[in-house]
Amino acid sequence: MADETPKSFLARIQNIDRRVLYALIFVSVIVPLFLPLKLPVPVTPETQNFFDAVEALPDSSIVMLPFDFWPSTLAETEPMAVVGLRHLFRKNCYVVGLSNVGMGGPTIADRLLDSIGGEFHKTYGVDYVNLGYKPDYRAVMLGMGTRISDIFPTDYRDTPLEELPLMRRVPNYDSVAFIFIVSDNVAVDYWVGLVNARFGIPMGAGVTAVMAPKSLSFVQANQLVGLLGGMKGCAEYENLLERPARAIRGMDSQSMIHLLIVVFIIMGNVGYFASKRRVPRS
Amino acid sequence: MIIAFFGTGDTLADFSNEALRYMSIVAGFALLLGVISITQVSAGVVRKREKDWPYKIVLLLCLFTMAGFGIFQGITSGTVFEWLFENIQKPMMATMFSVLAFFIASAAYRAFRARTVEATILLITAIVVMLGRVPMGQYVYEDFPAVANWIMMFPSVAVQRGIIIGAALGAASMSLRIILGIERTYMGRG
Numbered sequence: 198m199a200d201e202t203p204k205s206f207l208a209r210i211q212n213i214d215r216r217v218l219y220a221l222i223f224v225s226v227i228v229p230l231f232l233p234l235k236l237p238v239p240v241t242p243e244t245q246n247f248f249d250a251v252e253a254l255p256d257s258s259i260v261m262l263p264f265d266f267w268p269s270t271l272a273e274t275e276p277m278a279v280v281g282l283r284h285l286f287r288k289n290c291y292v293v294g295l296s297n298v299g300m301g302g303p304t305i306a307d308r309l310l311d312s313i314g315g316e317f318h319k320t321y322g323v324d325y326v327n328l329g330y331k332p333d334y335r336a337v338m339l340g341m342g343t344r345i346s347d348i349f350p351t352d353y354r355d356t357p358l359e360e361l362p363l364m365r366r367v368p369n370y371d372s373v374a375f376i377f378i379v380s381d382n383v384a385v386d387y388w389v390g391l392v393n394a395r396f397g398i399p400m401g402a403g404v405t406a407v408m409a410p411k412s413l414s415f416v417q418a419n420q421l422v423g424l425l426g427g428m429k430g431c432a433e434y435e436n437l438l439e440r441p442a443r444a445i446r447g448m449d450s451q452s453m454i455h456l457l458i459v460v461f462i463i464m465g466n467v468g469y470f471a472s473k474r475r476v477p478r479s
Numbered sequence: 480m481i482i483a484f485f486g487t488g489d490t491l492a493d494f495s496n497e498a499l500r501y502m503s504i505v506a507g508f509a510l511l512l513g514v515i516s517i518t519q520v521s522a523g524v525v526r527k528r529e530k531d532w533p534y535k536i537v538l539l540l541c542l543f544t545m546a547g548f549g550i551f552q553g554i555t556s557g558t559v560f561e562w563l564f565e566n567i568q569k570p571m572m573a574t575m576f577s578v579l580a581f582f583i584a585s586a587a588y589r590a591f592r593a594r595t596v597e598a599t600i601l602l603i604t605a606i607v608v609m610l611g612r613v614p615m616g617q618y619v620y621e622d623f624p625a626v627a628n629w630i631m632m633f634p635s636v637a638v639q640r641g642i643i644i645g646a647a648l649g650a651a652s653m654s655l656r657i658i659l660g661i662e663r664t665y666m667g668r669g
Contacts, residue, residue: 215585222584236614239624268569269576299510301572304564307556333506340499343492347500354555395484406612410635414643417636426631429612452615454580459606461588466602469592 211468218461225457229449238448243416244433247401247423248284251375256289258374259367261398263388264296264306265334265380270405271305276444277403277431278309278379284438285377286317291363292325293373295349297334297384303327303353322361329353334384338391342370376400385412389420403431514542604630 254260262281266274285292294310296302306327314325321327328349331337340348345367346358358364366372376398378388385402393400399422404412406427415421425431428451431444483495521535545568548560555561593599610616611627656662 213588218585218588219581222581226580234615236618238614239617241624241628267572268564269572271569271573272577301564301569304554304561308565311556331503332510333503336499336502336506340496340503343496347496348503355553410631411639411643413631414636414639417632427612448614452613454584455609455613456615456619458584458587459609461584462591462602462606465588465591466593 207468207472209468210464211472213461213464221457222454225453226450229453230446233446234449234452236449236452238429238432238436238445240433240437241426241430243413243424243426244430244437245423246416247425248434248437250399250401250422251281251284251288251377254288254290254374257291258288259291259293259363259372260285261293261295261373261376263376263378263380263384264294264302264309265298265378265382265384266302266305266405267298267381268301268305270381272447273405273428273431274379274381274403275305275309276428276435276442276447277425278305279313279442280431280434280438280440280444281377281379281403282309282313283316283440284434286313286319286324287438290374291366293328293363293367294325295328295337296330297337298382299330299332303329307353322356323363326361326363327353334387335391338387339395342392342396344369370396370398373398378402378404381405381408385415389415393420401425403434514546517542 251260262278262285264278266278282292292310292314294306296306306329310325310327311321314321319325328345329352331348337348345364349358351357352361352364370392376388376392378385378400380388380402381404385404385408388400388402392398400420401423402412402415402421403425404427406429409424409426409430412421412424412426416424425434428444428447432448435442435445483491518539521539523529524535525532525539545560545563548558548563552558552560554564587605591598591602591605593602607623608627608630610619611623611625611630616623616627653662657665
């Protein structure tokens with residue numbers, strides 16, 4: 198009987214009910230949102246380089262901002278688009294928005310451009326434009342190198358491009374000083390492979406955390422000036438911009454979740470090794 | 480288009496852009512093909528009352544409701560399509576994705592066991608990166624962020640490059656096989 202208790206304890210820490218785990222994760226996400234830990238977020242070189250590249254743009258430059266993300270990853274990608282727009286509008290840059298994601302991309306772009314543009318008293322058509330979506334991003338990316346109006350005869354609101362003062366100044370990539378990509382999919386590879394390689398436009402990308410390892414290879418090859426890897430990268434950028442927002446708030450929850458997962462992994466392994474040691478050798 | 484990639488000149492650019500516009504139109508029709516295909520498959524399941532047929536009705540209803548509002552009223556701000564998207568579709572997609580956090584945590588707890596040397600290396604690396612990528616990691620060990628960044632920048636990038644190069648070579652060889660007519664399985668032939 199004395200041997201039974203520790204044995205069952207070891208078995209228990211290896212097989213904790215998943216509902217307990219789910220409940221702890223739920224609490225770890227929710228509590229820091231209401232009781233922020235305000236942990237400092239150290240800045241990585243990739244984020245610093247990205248920020249410096251945007252900061253180095255001459256004021257009133259024309260910047261393209263592709264909203265290449267699905268609604269499912271909004272928690273990670275929307276704060277990136279917001280922080281990028283805030284930085285660009287603060288520098289009085291002109292923003293050409295578009296999306297290579299048909300489902301949701303243009304709608305999200307429209308909402309964010311209007312909302313952040315409103316914060317800085319910017320006017321649609323003059324200071325920023327939403328081109329919307331056209332199928333096949335390879336054709337879109339390459340085609341805009343010759344004439345944007347060939348690919349997008351009208352903007353998202355069905356206004357012909359020649360009627361938009363900003364677009365009269367942007368016939369193709371020649372007028373674009375920088376591309377601030379926000380993406381949760383393979384589109385970022387094509388921006389690098391087709392647009393950076395062929396037209397030489399400097400670009401940086403904000404990508405989801407799972408995409409960061411792949412995208413870092415573009416940073417090492419100097420095809421991207423910098424990278425925002427997931428919510429952490431975005432939190433770093435918010436820090437640099439001195440505008441704490443959703444990503445910094447979200448980092449506390451992410452810290453708690455990561456710590457919780459690590460604790461559970463260690464518990465599982467302790468249980469595994471201890472129970473293995475208890476099995477008598479045959 | 481390959482020539483246009485290396486060449487210059489208006490005629491070449493015009494020709495290339497025309498081809499790109501065709502690509503975009505063809506891609507649009509591919510989407511239409513997808514809609515037709517999913518309608519046929521789902522309608523078949525409903526007709527034969529196969530497993531989960533009520534879900535197919537929901538799928539078809541949602542598909543044609545969204546498409547209908549989008550086609551006849553537009554998709555810009557203030558339309559029904561936009562309202563449906565912002566208030567139904569977007570929260571549902573975000574919810575589905577956020578559920579992953581629960582599954583991943585549960586799977587990591589159950590599957591991450593140091594059974595072999597390789598599994599142990601993977602386990603330690605995962606723990607270092609997980610802690611190094613969040614602010615709390617520096618309180619556990621102050622060099623965790625630097626170590627995690629080194630892992631991400633060097634061993635991880637090296638592996639990613641290998642995967643990218645391998646995939647690119649595979650795609651190039653498959654394209655050649657299709658262009659030369661060696662690969663015809665996509666047409667239903669061997």
